[in-house]
Amino acid sequence: xxxxxxxxxxxxxxxxxxxxxxxxxxxxxxxxxxxxxxxxxxxxxxxxxxxxxxxxxxxxxxxxxxxxxxxxxxxxxxxxxxxxxxxxxxx
Amino acid sequence: xxxxxxxxxxxxxxxxxxxxxxxxxxxxxxxxxxxxxxxxxxxxxxxxxxxxxxxxxxxxxxxxxxxxxxxxxxxxxxxxxxxxxxxxxxxxxxxxxxxxxxxxxxxxxxxxxxxxxxxxxxxxxxxxxxxxxxxxxxxxxxxxxxxxxxxxxx
Amino acid sequence: xxxxxxxxxxxxxxxxxxxxxxxxxxxxxxxxxxxxxxxxxxxxxxxxxxxxxxxxxxxxxxxxxxxxxxxxxxxxxxxxxxxxxxxxxxxxxxxxxxxxxxxxxxxxxxxxxxxxxxxxxxxxxxxxxxxxxxxxxxxxxxxxxxxxxxxxxxxxxxxxxxxxxxxxxxxxxxxxxxxxxxxxxxxxxxxxxxxxxxxxxxxxxxxxxxxxxxxxxxxxxxxxxxxxxxxxxxxxxxxxxxxxxxxxxxxxxxxxxxxxxxxxxxxxxxxxxxxxxxxxxxxxxxxxxxxxxxxxxxxxxxxxxxxxxxxxxxxxxxxxxxxxxxxxxxxxxxxxxxxxxxxxxxxxxxxxxxxxxxxxxxxxxxxxxxxxxxxxxxxxxxxxxxxxxxxxxxxxxxxxxxxxxxxxxxxxxxxxxxxxxxxxxxxxxxxxxxxxxxxxxxxxxxxxxxxxxxxxxxxxxxxxxxxxxxxxxxxxxxxxxxxxxxxxxxxxxxxxxxxxxxxxxxxxxxxxxxxxxxxxx
Amino acid sequence: xxxxxxxxxxxxxxxxxxxxxxxxxxxxxxxxxxxxxxxxxxxxxxxxxxxxxxxxxxxxxxxxxxxxxxxxxxxxxxxxxxxxxxxxxxxxxxxxxxxxxxxxxxxxxxxxxxxxx
Numbered sequence: 035x036x037x038x039x040x041x042x043x044x045x046x047x048x049x050x051x052x053x054x055x056x057x058x059x060x061x062x063x064x065x066x067x068x069x070x071x072x073x074x075x076x077x078x079x080x081x082x083x084x085x086x087x088x089x090x091x092x093x094x095x096x097x098x099x100x101x102x103x104x105x106x107x108x109x110x111x112x113x114x115x116x117x118x119x120x121x122x123x124x125x
Numbered sequence: 126x127x128x129x130x131x132x133x134x135x136x137x138x139x140x141x142x143x144x145x146x147x148x149x150x151x152x153x154x155x156x157x158x159x160x161x162x163x164x165x166x167x168x169x170x171x172x173x174x175x176x177x178x179x180x181x182x183x184x185x186x187x188x189x190x191x192x193x194x195x196x197x198x199x200x201x202x203x204x205x206x207x208x209x210x211x212x213x214x215x216x217x218x219x220x221x222x223x224x225x226x227x228x229x230x231x232x233x234x235x236x237x238x239x240x241x242x243x244x245x246x247x248x249x250x251x252x253x254x255x256x257x258x259x260x261x262x263x264x265x266x267x268x269x270x271x272x273x274x275x276x277x278x279x
Numbered sequence: 280x281x282x283x284x285x286x287x288x289x290x291x292x293x294x295x296x297x298x299x300x301x302x303x304x305x306x307x308x309x310x311x312x313x314x315x316x317x318x319x320x321x322x323x324x325x326x327x328x329x330x331x332x333x334x335x336x337x338x339x340x341x342x343x344x345x346x347x348x349x350x351x352x353x354x355x356x357x358x359x360x361x362x363x364x365x366x367x368x369x370x371x372x373x374x375x376x377x378x379x380x381x382x383x384x385x386x387x388x389x390x391x392x393x394x395x396x397x398x399x400x401x402x403x404x405x406x407x408x409x410x411x412x413x414x415x416x417x418x419x420x421x422x423x424x425x426x427x428x429x430x431x432x433x434x435x436x437x438x439x440x441x442x443x444x445x446x447x448x449x450x451x452x453x454x455x456x457x458x459x460x461x462x463x464x465x466x467x468x469x470x471x472x473x474x475x476x477x478x479x480x481x482x483x484x485x486x487x488x489x490x491x492x493x494x495x496x497x498x499x500x501x502x503x504x505x506x507x508x509x510x511x512x513x514x515x516x517x518x519x520x521x522x523x524x525x526x527x528x529x530x531x532x533x534x535x536x537x538x539x540x541x542x543x544x545x546x547x548x549x550x551x552x553x554x555x556x557x558x559x560x561x562x563x564x565x566x567x568x569x570x571x572x573x574x575x576x577x578x579x580x581x582x583x584x585x586x587x588x589x590x591x592x593x594x595x596x597x598x599x600x601x602x603x604x605x606x607x608x609x610x611x612x613x614x615x616x617x618x619x620x621x622x623x624x625x626x627x628x629x630x631x632x633x634x635x636x637x638x639x640x641x642x643x644x645x646x647x648x649x650x651x652x653x654x655x656x657x658x659x660x661x662x663x664x665x666x667x668x669x670x671x672x673x674x675x676x677x678x679x680x681x682x683x684x685x686x687x688x689x690x691x692x693x694x695x696x697x698x699x700x701x702x703x704x705x706x707x708x709x710x711x712x713x714x715x716x717x718x719x720x721x722x723x724x725x726x727x728x729x730x731x732x733x734x735x736x737x738x739x740x741x742x743x744x745x746x747x748x749x750x751x752x753x754x755x756x757x758x759x760x761x762x763x764x765x766x767x768x769x770x771x772x773x774x775x776x777x778x779x780x781x782x783x784x785x786x787x788x789x790x791x792x793x794x795x796x797x798x799x800x
Numbered sequence: 801x802x803x804x805x806x807x808x809x810x811x812x813x814x815x816x817x818x819x820x821x822x823x824x825x826x827x828x829x830x831x832x833x834x835x836x837x838x839x840x841x842x843x844x845x846x847x848x849x850x851x852x853x854x855x856x857x858x859x860x861x862x863x864x865x866x867x868x869x870x871x872x873x874x875x876x877x878x879x880x881x882x883x884x885x886x887x888x889x890x891x892x893x894x895x896x897x898x899x900x901x902x903x904x905x906x907x908x909x910x911x912x913x914x915x916x917x
Contacts, residue, residue: 108888111439
């Protein structure tokens, strides 16, 4: 029962994926209204030659903060999982 | 657990180059491909190589987990601090563009590149770089220690 | 003061984040200072959230453009689409924000005593703050990719916290299940975001909503988003992880995981109403949500009956209650394209569903906290091993009664108020749905009566003769939620009018959400 | 048909994601499950990065840039973010699996499972 449901689910998802691949814009010719603005104005607005960096740290800086937070969370989580059993009672 | 002498010698030889390259990628993130995350990952891979070659128990004496955690928190604080720096206008405002510090604006179009540009972006790169170096090293170190501990117990 | 209001959307996210980064450093110095900072940060944020809410009800949607030269410069000069990340806080966002602020504050205060015996408290509070950040970020962001990032923060910190008591193998299993489900659902959501980006080259929700065409690709994206968020909120076909995770997490965290599920539900509503809105076939999507809601409601409650582990029982009821929210809002969604039906009962159903979100967060949070108090004093979660605890744990049993009556929809409690709104309006949409919902409510009452009897009434068991009342900070944590429930029960119409109706209208009316970013209107 | 041929990168994405989902559904070994998730991540990242490609585009960096149209920068930034998120999740999942293995001595999803549904 579970296997059949899983197989049907998998089939649907794969059909959706192939439909996506066929319907999406032709490879190499994406629409680019937002990105064109960034390519044109990144140098004057952020003073950065590397536009990817200007997107990462300026235009979408908040994502990067979130991403740094995720790394921080994961590190805290990993250290927490492997903590010594009597870490703080000794204090 | 320590790897053979060949591995240790080679990693000793390679390490300075890997670390230097990591720092270069972090510092030139606003001019050439790279940035805080990429450079930090390169640097941390050097540390991971070191941990693998010399064994986590031996590394542990020199590279303490809580020191790295402090470094990581400082990197994160520096990053969010720089973001807060622009709050007089808007959070994350690039307040150093046009100022005397890192404030040059490059000529538009293709140019040879000027290190003194980008405003807070190079600083943020450094902050994120610190964070990623410390974070990835902690993950590798802690997981290596934990797995070697199970080996000893068994 | 104006500056504080202007910047409050970002401050509400950034202050707990700053506190989270500081916590590991301060813990090296002093545990007391750390506890004070954690509580102070959460209290300040709760205060700011209420402050911001008041301003939103008076002046409408708040936008905050990160990194632009002015906070309201949503579209760069001489350009047509937003480029930067925009925080967009409307009545629905702040509604979730208020829930998150209250529950996380109560959970943090509660955990002061609850986690006293545990090691690694510095990590615990860091992760708790990060989880709060995730909820606020998810609620306030107006950007698809940013939504994904905050969803990940929420799920990673939630999974780590669920697995916090690593000495139990169950805890690890719960955490692992949660993170695997979250990872898969988040990647589906990311794929859908990619599809939307590929077509419109936009990531802002409002900008996407304005140009939404509802092509086949959009339908695929919608399907992936709905599957992803349904997975994440624990509705029925994909609910298996919920009891395992909720039951093993520390009590305060179980309460927060409920809100975290609701945050995913918020995201689902945001996608359905604000992003797609009337462009999509709302009747079909609405019926899908309704059917999922009914299944969730029914399967959750039937699975809850045989449970003897008190927290698993509550977790199944949490699944079942999510069904009500899906049902209420689903009916609203189904009639979204039909103004007449929307005015007569659709809006009422949505208000019921949304009111139920806040009610559920409060009473389910309270119930999980009381279950934690029982566990704290008796060391067991098995209902068959408890008995006669009401004698010694008076406050805890009172809090449990309040929560249980509220969840079962007994008048005059707030659970009744929201359920009544759902019954009445859903009855006019389709009577059968309403009858099933009432039936589920009756079973819920029966189930909680049984739980109360086995835990609190009866002769005190010899091994629990000297059981004491829960410690003070736990009582305060539970008390905050209990007082809110009682207040909601006394003045349901006040709550509905002040915070629920604006939230429902914010979902129904897509235009203000779009105009706040795109201008015009 | 021509459009289909040029969309081969997107079909590759579909293949990767399909394989990954198959692994996730069919495998009981927890490590293999994580591998499935990592492949899924790789598929989604590949999808994001292919979205930004422009025919004969150059890297979006002005330092000594040659003449030519630049590829889109935003998908590259999104992919970077998503890669780091993937690393974080993978690290946490593997840690949990290591600890589960310590407790139960097994990395089989069915055997190390204590609670039912």
